[in-house]
Structures are given as structure tokens and as C-alpha cells.
Amino acid sequence: MVKQLTVFLENSPGRLARLTRALGDAGVNMRALMVADTAEFGVVRIICDRPGVAKSALEDAGFSVSVTDVIAVAVPDRPGGLADVLEVLGAEDLNVEYAYCFVEPGGSGAVDVFRVERVTDAMRVLHDAGIRTLTADEI
Amino acid sequence: MFQPEYESMQREQLEALQLERLNGLLARVYEHVPTYRAKFDAAGVTPRVSSLDEFAAFPFTVKDDLRAGYPYGMFAVPLRDIVRLHSSSGTTGQVTVVGYTAADLDTWADLMARTIAAAGGTPDDIVQNSYGYGLFTGGLGVHYGAERLGCATIPISGGNTKRQVQVMKDFGTTILACTPSYALLIAETAREMGIDPASLPVKAGVFGAEPWSENTRAEIERQFGMTAIDIYGLSEVLGPGVATECQCKCGLHVNEDHFIIEIVDPETLRPVPEGERGEVVFTTLTKQGIPVVRYRTRDISRIVPGECACGRTSRRLERVTGRSDDMLIIRGVNVFPSQIEQVLLGIPGVAPYYQVVLSRRGSMDHVEVHVEVSPDVSFDEIKTLERLRGRVSAEIASVLAVNISVKLVEPKSIQRSEGKAKRVLDLRAEGSE
Numbered sequence: 001m002v003k004q005l006t007v008f009l010e011n012s013p014g015r016l017a018r019l020t021r022a023l024g025d026a027g028v029n030m031r032a033l034m035v036a037d038t039a040e041f042g043v044v045r046i047i048c049d050r051p052g053v054a055k056s057a058l059e060d061a062g063f064s065v066s067v068t069d070v071i072a073v074a075v076p077d078r079p080g081g082l083a084d085v086l087e088v089l090g091a092e093d094l095n096v097e098y099a100y101c102f103v104e105p106g107g108s109g110a111v112d113v114f115r116v117e118r119v120t121d122a123m124r125v126l127h128d129a130g131i132r133t134l135t136a137d138e139i
Numbered sequence: 140m141f142q143p144e145y146e147s148m149q150r151e152q153l154e155a156l157q158l159e160r161l162n163g164l165l166a167r168v169y170e171h172v173p174t175y176r177a178k179f180d181a182a183g184v185t186p187r188v189s190s191l192d193e194f195a196a197f198p199f200t201v202k203d204d205l206r207a208g209y210p211y212g213m214f215a216v217p218l219r220d221i222v223r224l225h226s227s228s229g230t231t232g233q234v235t236v237v238g239y240t241a242a243d244l245d246t247w248a249d250l251m252a253r254t255i256a257a258a259g260g261t262p263d264d265i266v267q268n269s270y271g272y273g274l275f276t277g278g279l280g281v282h283y284g285a286e287r288l289g290c291a292t293i294p295i296s297g298g299n300t301k302r303q304v305q306v307m308k309d310f311g312t313t314i315l316a317c318t319p320s321y322a323l324l325i326a327e328t329a330r331e332m333g334i335d336p337a338s339l340p341v342k343a344g345v346f347g348a349e350p351w352s353e354n355t356r357a358e359i360e361r362q363f364g365m366t367a368i369d370i371y372g373l374s375e376v377l378g379p380g381v382a383t384e385c386q387c388k389c390g391l392h393v394n395e396d397h398f399i400i401e402i403v404d405p406e407t408l409r410p411v412p413e414g415e416r417g418e419v420v421f422t423t424l425t426k427q428g429i430p431v432v433r434y435r436t437r438d439i440s441r442i443v444p445g446e447c448a449c450g451r452t453s454r455r456l457e458r459v460t461g462r463s464d465d466m467l468i469i470r471g472v473n474v475f476p477s478q479i480e481q482v483l484l485g486i487p488g489v490a491p492y493y494q495v496v497l498s499r500r501g502s503m504d505h506v507e508v509h510v511e512v513s514p515d516v517s518f519d520e521i522k523t524l525e526r527l528r529g530r531v532s533a534e535i536a537s538v539l540a541v542n543i544s545v546k547l548v549e550p551k552s553i554q555r556s557e558g559k560a561k562r563v564l565d566l567r568a569e570g571s572e
Binding site for chain 1: 518
């Protein structure tokens with residue numbers, strides 16, 4: 001399981017720049033950043049090296065931050081690699097709320113991040129299927 | 140009660156006192172204020188009545204009469220007798236100036252002492268007066284009332300909210316006086332400072348100067364663990380001290396020995412039957428500096444029928460939830476911002492901070508309510524936020540009978556007010572989007 005930060009943002013110019021600058025000033029290094037937007041607001045999801053430091057830096061800068069547990073999986077770089085993982089979850093009726101991926105630094109494969117309704121169940125199911133989830137230290 | 144001889148006077152005796160004082164008032168304004176003389180003459184009334192019923196034939200006074208007399212045209216005494224000047228808050232158009240004689244200030248202090256006593260205040264209390272001091276009547280009105288009652292009075296005025304919290308804690312404030320929106324900001328600031336507002340020694344609050352809802356009251360009472368009392372007044376009539384709730388919280392006792400209250404139909408201007416809603420009209424019986432005769436407040440309310448359990452015999456004005464000046468007409472529907480507040484306070488996940496933003500899109504007025512997402516809502520999933528927005532929108536539509544678009548904004552992004560909250564932001568003059 002990995003800690004992901006979620007920040008609620010209004011859609012307004014410069015807001016995302018302020019957010020990333022606050023993280024930069026705090027010496028936080030981001031692994032992944034994903035913006036989900038609607039017409040009026042956006043939700044920014046961040047995986048970084050020091051979530052605790054990042055959360056307080058963002059809150060000091062006036063942002064609203066929540067921390068969510070997500071699952072990170074190293075997906076082999078071949079056709080059907082992601083599908084194998086998702087089928088395991090689907091077979092157990094575990095719904096994926098959202099997902100995104102990034103490339104591991106220096107690695108050959110991709111890291112996929114999932115938000116699943118029942119995180120601990122999902123972890124167990126993946127483990128039973130022989131799929132290894134990543135810990136915070138590994139990304 | 141601070142003045143039980145007046146506050147619990149028998150009705151018959153009270154009405155006799157009103158009649159006597161009314162005749163004094165009519166004679167004074169006819170003699171000294173040309174506007175009233177002209178109005179009375181035009182209406183064919185002489186400045187003497189033999190019963191309160193006859194008073195219904197007298198002409199009304201409106202805000203424009205006071206504006207036309209700006210600054211001193213409506214004063215009933217020479218300026219040498221005036222010892223204090225205040226001005227209306229100017230929330231709606233041009234300001235008006237009101238003057239007080241020494242006797243007026245004396246009466247005002249008594250009436251505000253009644254108000255604080257009605258909230259449970261005694262000379263043992265420590266009153267933190269966070270209303271703004273200055274031209275606004277709220278600050279000095281509460282100040283002299285608290286001193287008259289014998290309370291230890293802290294003249295902190297509005298602003299510097301962290302210091303407000305610190306003073307409440309260190310000085311042991313037992314009664315807080317400010318606008319209801321500022322009380323909520325003080326509570327929020329206390330929590331940010333790591334102080335639970337409920338741990339503060341404050342037991343009661345006297346809140347007014349802006350319309351507020353029952354839900355806001357419940358919220359303030361819950362957060363501080365206090366009794367929150369609604370007070371009412373307007374500078375044209377006196378300032379705070381015209382009417383106040385007692386601890387029964389079932390309507391605001393009008394200080395009828397000093398004011399005649401009438402409720403009239405705003406269209407026909409005829410008095411409505413007792414207990415029905417209409418525009419609130421006040422006449423100042425004892426004021427010397429700038430008395431008003433049948434002043435139309437534009438506030439909509441009614442008289443609460445029956446007697447109050449507290450023993451005060453004065454009639455009660457139902458809580459004023461909106462001034463017709465604050466009213467917005469959105470696609471033909473009358474909307475008071477306080478109705479929106481009432482809705483928001485009932486929905487978990489949104490903060491009680493909102494702003495109604497009016498803008499122009501093409502030739503159409505566009506209305507949008509900006510609502511703060513509460514910092515403790517889990518907003519990781521878009522659908523949670525969309526659901527929240529949908530709920531706010533649906534509940535506003537069901538209460539107001541009009542569809543208004545709702546925009547969720549970041550926590551703490553709506554400007555906090557230290558005095559009267561600015562609930563409506565009108566951008567229509569700034570060009571189209």
C-alpha cells in the first residue's frame with residue numbers, strides 16, 4: 001500500500017503552479033501527479049517520496065489535502081500486462097475507482113496505481129494471485 | 140430584568156404611556172422638523188391623537204426622507220444639543236447620519252443593558268464587545284449597555300481574530316457580542332490555534348447586525364457551548380437595543396415603552412391582522428435627536444402571538460430573516476441569502492461559508508452560489524464531490540423553488556468577515572464573462 005495525497009483545487013490560473021512550488025520549496029520529490037478535472041474544480045493526486053512532509057507543506061500554503069491509501073503494482077512491459085492485474089480484481093468483484101500509471105525511475109516496467117473500494121481485500125487477492133504490490137520504499 | 144418596572148408593565152399602563160409619549164413626539168417633530176410638518180399637513184392630520192388607533196392615519200417615513208435631509212435636515216434639536224453622531228452602515232445606498240442627545244445616549248444605554256440582561260447578563264459578567272467601534276452603532280451601543288449593566292466590558296472591537304480568542308481565554312469572557320458570522324470565524328480560528336471553542340468560559344452571546352438562521356444559532360451554540368441570543372436594531376431607529384430575545388428564544392421583545400411597532404402590508408400599507416407577516420414599521424417615542432414617525436424598515440416579519448414565559452409583557456417580533464434590501468430576485472423568485480445559509484448548514488461536507496455571485500453572461504444575469512467544501516470531507520473521488528454538489532443544488536432548488544448553479548470552492552477561500560458578512564458579490568457592473 002502506498003500513501004497518495006489528494007488536493008482539492010479550484011480551476012483557476014496559477015493554482016497548480018502554486019501547489020507544485022510549495023512542494024518544491026519543501027524539498028518534496030514527486031513520483032507521479034495526476035489531475036482529474038470537471039468543469040469547475042479539479043482533484044490533484046500525488047505520489048511522492050515524503051507524503052507527511054508534503055501534506056503539511058501544502059496545508060501551510062493553504063491547500064486542502066487528504067491522504068488516501070492506494071495500491072501500486074509493477075506491471076510487466078508486455079501486451080496484456082495490465083489486463084492480467086485488472087482481471088484478478090474484477091473476478092473478486094472489486095471495483096477500481098480510478099487508476100493511473102507512471103514509469104519507474106531507471107526501471108523497465110511501469111507502475112500502475114489503483115484506488116479500489118476495499119483496499120485490504122484487494123491486497124490479499126493480488127497477493128493470492130502472485131502479483132506483488134509495491135511498498136512506499138520501492139517507488 | 141434590568142428595568143422590570145417597564146419590561147413587565149401591564150399592557151394597559153404601557154399603552155397609556157405610549158399614548159402620552161406619542162403626543163409629545165408628534166408635537167416635537169411638527170414644531171422642529173419641516174419634513175414632518177409638510178407631511179402631516181399634506182395628509183391632513185394634526186399632531187395630536189386621542190388614541191393609538193388614530194395614529195394609523197399618519198404618513199410613513201422612508202429611508203429616502205432621511206437621505207433627502209442629509210446630513211442634519213431631519214434632526215429635531217439644534218446641533219448644540221447633539222453629543223454624538225453615528226451613521227448607517229450604508230449597506231444599501233447612501234449613508235444617513237443620526238444624532239443623539241445626552242438623554243438619547245442615556246436611554247440607549249438602558250435599552251442595551253436590558254438586552255444583555257435578557258441574554259442572562261449580570262454585573263458579574265465579562266463582556267467581550269467584538270462589534271466594530273466607530274460610526275457603526277453596534278460597537279458603542281453594546282459598550283455603554285454592558286457598562287450600564289455593570290459588566291466588565293472589553294472594548295476589543297472587530298478584527299485580529301487570534302487576539303479575540305486569546306482574550307476570551309485569558310480574560311475569561313463570559314458574554315460575546317458580535318455578528319453571528321464573526322462568532323463562527325472566532326470558533327474556527329480558535330480550533331486552528333488548537334483551542335476547543337467549547338472549552339472557553341463564554342456562556343452567552345448577543346448577536347445581530349445581519350440576518351441569520353436558526354441553523355447558524357444551533358451551530359454557534361454547539362461550537363461554543365453557549366446560549367446565542369438574537370438582537371435587533373437599526374441606526375435610523377436607535378441602533379441595537381430596539382428589540383431583543385430573552386432566553387426563551389421565541390421572538391424578540393420590542394422595547395415598547397420607547398418604540399411603537401406596527402406590521403403593515405407593504406403594498407397597501409394597511410396594518411395586517413395581529414400575527415400576520417408584513418413590513419416592520421417603527422416610531423421612536425422618546426428619541427430627541429432624530430426621531431422617526433412610522434419609519435418603514437423594509438424588514439419583513441410578524442408579531443409572535445401570545446405571552447412569553449419570561450414575564451416581559453412587551454410584544455415579540457419574530458426573528459427577521461431578511462431585509463427586503465438584501466433580497467435578490469432570481470428568475471422572478473424572491474431569494475434571501477439567509478435561506479441559502481439555512482440549506483448549507485443542514486448538509487454535512489460543506490462549510491457554512493458561501494457567497495452568491497451575480498454576473499452577466501451575454502444579456503442574461505447569471506447567479507452562482509460558491510460554497511466551501513468542508514476541510515474534513517474526503518474529496519479523493521470526483522463522484523463524492525459531484526454528489527455533494529448535486530445535493531447542495533437540489534436542496535437549494537427545493538427550498539427556494541429556483542435552480543441556481545452551485546460551485547464548490549476550496550476550504551477557507553471565501554473571505555471571512557469581521558463585521559457584517561458580504562454574502563452577495565455583484566460583478567454585473569464589471570462587464571460580461
